[in-house]
Amino acid sequence: MSNQTKIHSALAEAMSARSYITLTPVQEAVLKIEDSNSDLLVSAQTGSGKTLAFGISIATTLLAEKMEFDRPKIPLAIIIAPTRELALQVRKELEWLYVRTKAQFASCVGGMDPRAERRTLESGAHIVVGTPGRLRDHIERGVLRLSDIKAVVLDEADEMLDMGFREDLTFILGKAPVERRTLLFSATVPTQIVKLAKTYQKDSVRISVSSKKSQHLDISYHAIKIQPSDRDKAVINLLRYHDVSGAIVFCNTRAAVTHLASRLTNRGFSVVALSGELSQKERNFALQSMRAGKANVCVATDVAARGIDLPNLELVIHADLPQSNEAMLHRSGRTGRAGRKGVSVVLIPYRNFKKVERMFDSNGIEPIWVNPPSADQIIEKDRISLLKSELLTSPADASEVEIAQKILQKFPIEAIASAFVRSQMAGKSAPEELTVSNAIGPADFSNSSWFELSVGYRDNAEPRWLVAMLCRVGNMDKSLIGDIQIHNSLTFVEIASNGVQQLLAEIGPDFMLEEKIQIKQMQAAPERIQLVRKRKFSSSRRSSNHSGSSELFTKKTVKLSLENKKKPKSKKSKADSGELDFKKNKGKPKKANTEKTNFENQAMYKQAPHDLKLDQSNKSQDKKRKRLAFRQSGKNNAKKRKISTTMGGGKAPLRRSKV
Known part of the structure; x- marks a missing residue:
């Protein structure tokens, strides 16, 4: 093992027992730091061995020259992770790494019994691993004391900030002693991580082993353009075509996870779903099903999948597009871990093509543009896998030969072969037919x-x-x-x-x-022609039409004003004016004959519509002026009453006399 002399001897023995021969690049980079007690800001890909890297780095700070820890009292180190799964995974890794040091560990994570955690902390622990919210709760209750803390590690720091743990992290770091080591490990280093490092680190050494080229060496990125309605069908065909032992499918919402998981289950896939609505017990059961091989497809949201470590994940499918460049890297980092190869497939709706293309460019990824697997391709691959099946190539036992001969004597060879094919294809989903274009990748207009x-x-x-x-x-x-x-x-x-x-x-x-x-x-590109479109109407024709339309409008206006105009007041009898005569008609109204009057008015309007309209407008203006004058007089009277009341010297307010 290279750099073995720089690793604490107790940890080196534990690593040798685990057959660790070579270190990962991030572990090598941590050991190359001259000052072993300096703060670190490490940028490394997910699954690159960061847990062992900071475990090796803080060993000399915690143990110095000693081989074992003293009796546990107040914690010496605190390690913060974004999710309970990652925290428990970190504790599991560090337990075997520090097994020869007799280190005592305590975990403080959400979803677990806080009383049991409190008892563990009160009995003493050297290293505490937990999530931000639960750690803060124990600190506020006085159960977790940080007075002797020598090292604070933030694992997946960018994830914790994205999940809204900034306030909790600030609280925890503020309670820790000033003279301590602070190690920030992150897959990406956005601006907020840099600000956090400047605030809580002193002369930190920055290590970056996640260059745009090296972080994608073990992951093959495939880009597929699809119709939005074909998303589920594309996922089914991809799972059928790759036929891997472990795959994870990412969606953006809980509803999408539930829908896609149900769809895949109905099509015969062994599926587990991970979303924020699951309890801790349900999450543990789902993850254990994946680890035990009972399920081979996990459908999850970004938040629910953070920090989980599922072995043998060979395929990542982005059913919904990642929300950011960092999300694409975190999702894809679930495969291609620890030197193993993996495939990350991004399903791109046509309308989002440019957006995803910019994501690839920002992350330094050169994807392979492919079409989704067709039904014919899947069927052909099934035939090849059947011919290469170990059931056909492995030698038969004596007991199998005896029963095989009896089967051959009783059934024709075609029937036996068909039965074998049906048994191998049982439970496999039929491939889907997709509506896709054969045009792959960005449009090329260089030779259009x-x-x-x-x-x-x-x-x-x-x-x-x-x-x-x-x-x-x-x-x-x-x-x-x-x-x-x-x-x-x-x-x-x-x-x-x-x-x-x-x-x-x-x-x-x-x-x-x-x-x-x-x-x-066409044989060649057309010549550019300046097209002059003729106007539909000439100016004279347009003006004549306009005048005609205005004349028609005038006539319509006059007609409407005639119909709505009130009859002019004149001295007439009650019977002629249509008023009620209760004495003669016993309360019933007597209709007045107004046909002649209306007819005469219409004739008069036809003769002089302009004068009548002016007269009508003048009358309406007079009414408006009278109303305004009446309102103004009322306001003036109100002011006078107010003044009189004020000057009355406590007398009763003046009342308006009744007229």
Whole structure:
């Protein structure tokens, strides 16, 4: 083992017993630090051996030259992890690493019995491992004392900040002694991690072993463009095609996890679901099912999957897109751990293609653009795996030969072979048919082709309608469509080079699109033509129409005003005016004959509509002026009453006299 002399002898013996021959890059980097008591800010990929790295680093701080710890009293080191699973995993790793030092450990995590944790802390522990919330609770209750702390380790620090533990971390670090070591381990180093390091570390040494090239060596990234409605089908086909012993599928919401887990279970997959709504007992049962091989597919959210360590995960599927660049790295880091190879597949809806492309560029990833496995590819791979089955290639026992001969004598060979195939395919989901384009990867317009369409402005052609039709008929993505030139009777469309064959194959030999629109491939790009579209109406015609419309509008206005106008007041009898005559009619109204009056009024309006409209407007203005004057007089009277009341010297307020 390289750098064995720099490792504490008790830890080196434990590692040798575990057959540790070589150290990982992050473990090597930690041992190369000259000052073994300096603060560290370490950036390393998930699954790169960070637990052993900080375990080795703090050993000299805690033990110095001693081989064993003294009797446990107040904790000497505290290790903070974002999730209970990661905290328990860290404790398990450190227990065998410090087995020869007689170190006593205590765990303080959410979901466990706090009374049992309190008893363990009161009995004494050298190293405490826990989650931020539970650790803070024990500190506030006075059970966990940090007066003798020599080292504080934050594992997956970026994850804890993303999960909203900043306040808890600040509280814990503030309670720890100033003279201590602070080690920050993180997969990424965003700005908030740098600020945390400046606040709580002194002259920290920064170690980065997660370069954009090295962190993806063991992970093969595949990018697949799909229709959003084909997401579940694509996940099913990927699981069938890869046929791995362990896979994890990431979704963004609890509802999506529940839906996809139910869908996969109904299709015959052994599935467990991890989301925030599960209790600790349910989470432990699900993880144990994956570790024992009873389930081989885990559907989880980002938060629920943080910190879990599932062995033999060979496939990661991003059913929903990651929310950030760091989330993509954390998800994919579940595979390709400890030198093992893994595959990370990102399912990309067409509308999010540019967003994911920027994610890949930011993370320094060069994905392999592929199509989702088709039904034919899955069936062909099943046939190959059947022919290579160990059941056929392994030698038969004597007891098996005897029964095999009896089967051959009783049944034909074809029936026996069919029975073998059915037994091997039993429980496997049938592959799904997806609607996908054969165009893979980003659109390439460096060697594009032009097509001529027999439709133009005179047919009301517009780019949005043309793009939708070409995507629908050509079964292609709109990103493969480039420049569009629309003329009076023709339209020229540019198609990317990796979409030409797809379009030609879909339209067939008739070269016919929808609504009898002809399409043909051009030999060269069309010339740019400045198109001048004729106006529908000349200025004289437009003005005449305008005048006609205004005349019609005037007539309609006059007619409406005539219908709504009130009759002019005149001195008439009660019977003529339509008033009630209770004496003669015994309370019943007598209708007045107003047909003649209305007819005369209409005739009068037709003769002089303009004067009548002016007269009508003048009357309405007079009414408005009278109303305003009446309101103003009321306000003035109110002011006078107020003044009189104020000057009355305690007398009763003046009342308005009744008229």
